[in-house]
Amino acid sequence: MQSVFKLTKYIKPYLLFAIIAPIMMVIEVSMDLIQPTIMQHIIDNGIADNDKPYVIKMFIFMVLCAVVGLLGGVGCGIYASKTAINFATDIRQDLYETITYFSNSNKDRFTLGKLITNITSDVEMLQRALLMLLKVFVRGPLTFIGAIVIVFITARELFPILLFVVPILALAIFFFTKLSGKLFLKVQEAVDGVNTKVQENLAGIRVIKAYNRKKHQIDQFTTVNGTLMKRNIHADQIIGILMPLTAFVVNIGIILALWLGAIKVENDTIEVGMILAFINYLMMIMGGLMSSSNVLMQIARAIPSANRIVEVLEEKPEIHNISNPIISSIKGEVTFENVSFAYNKNNEPVLKNISFRAKPGDTIGIIGMTGSGKSTIVQLIPRLFDADQGVVRIDGKPIAEYDLSTLRKAIGFAPQKATLFSKTIEENVKYGRDEATLEELIEALESSCALEFVEKFDDKEQHFITQGATNLSGGQKQRLAMARAFIRKPAILILDDTTSAVDSISEKRIQQAIANHFKESTKFIVSSKISSIRHADTILVLDDGCIVGKGTHEQLIATNEAYQEIVSTQVVRGGTLNE
Incomplete structure (x- = not known):
């Protein structure tokens, strides 16, 4: 319940609406409670x-109450x-x-599916709960209490029946309400599993098709979907017992009312209208x-x-x-x-004692085998991660001292995987x-050599990119990702x-554009191709998270064995490097 109280702050901007709604419901319930008494009269x-004339007068009064x-x-x-809707919208906004x-x-701690x-789903659940709280919860207790009070005042002879019916109903409701919280927590966990599986499958749909693993993935989804189905059925079946159980108890109460009422009518203790009114109030209860x-x-x-929502909102x-960061x-x-640096603090570091310096305007090339830590180095610069040991400095100051917005505005970053959005x-x-x-x-x-294909589209730069950029090739996506970094x-x-899917001619043109337009910028170029970094002022050769070579292309090819090995694997037709 503590989490519920923490979320009540989202109701405050709409407190007036939240007060008016129950007041209006009190009016409706009051009119409903009057109806059986009018009918009795x-x-x-x-x-x-x-x-x-009395019947017509009371009938008009009944219609007015109904209106x-x-x-x-x-x-x-x-x-x-x-x-409720504004409350849920604000929570959803803060969550996002x-x-x-x-x-x-x-x-990673929460998982994308969760x-x-x-x-x-969680926000929608809160929205429904608040909506029912404002609309129904006022109605329920007010109808319940009001009907009991009216029966006590107007039909005291039949009141003992309520002493039998009400406690049984109250105990049943208490038991099933307590049980429902546990059951539907398991349902939400199963929903997490379904969402995670859908997200994974949609993101990897091309791999699934390429490896013809469609049936395998369907089987996996069937498993998590089946779990959700079983938990939903189990929860609904148990909660579904409540309605027929309460109806049975109320029907017993009606039978008792008719039996006891018949005796009382025969003894001239009560009148028939009181019995009908009591049955109506019993149904209201x-x-x-x-x-x-x-x-x-x-x-x-x-x-x-x-x-679950508060857990996310309070996650630091x-x-x-x-x-007071540097701005x-x-x-x-x-x-x-x-x-x-290590992604998992219990495992071996991905980067080990990395040291180098890049002056403004320098070009730093980073090369090495897959998994050597190339991408990790450049991800530390915009603070996508923080180093476990050592210090990354920018302009002589520790990177952690900079305002994150200031830091990242100064960086143009084209990541290894070109991510584009469903926009133009x-x-x-x-x-x-x-x-x-x-x-x-x-410009x-x-x-980025993207203009050559952009101009071929009918609507040029207004061409709409589909979700996941499925209407572009890999090279086109990479070039647009570079353009996004360049425009900064x-x-x-x-x-x-970023040039792994770009042809060698386009790559040379991109390198020339970088040399012409970004002379003052410090440039970090990560690549597995010598041709992408051979002109760098300094090349860092990585192996197993360590720098095993540092220098220009000429220096490294003359002295560094690891670099020589990379070069030897990239000799092209004619025995020369692809320049």
């Missing part, structure tokens, strides 16, 4: 005495919906903003208890969702600003001092700098193996 005083109740119910629905600040380790469930139980069960289902990103502009000097080409490239002009956009596209005109430019 019509039967006992109007029909029994053949007093038609007022209708207005109260409609008003409650409107204001309850406004409160929180997740965007998560580092990889934060995301985060998707948090922002969709059952309805009040049932609606209250539905709300309680919905709240019980929402509590695990609230716990591992990468964050210090107090001054960055020139681009980058220094690594004995830097070590212009919007994707301007993701690097929103305020860029059309001329700067064209960035030209520098950053102090530090990082290209992480």
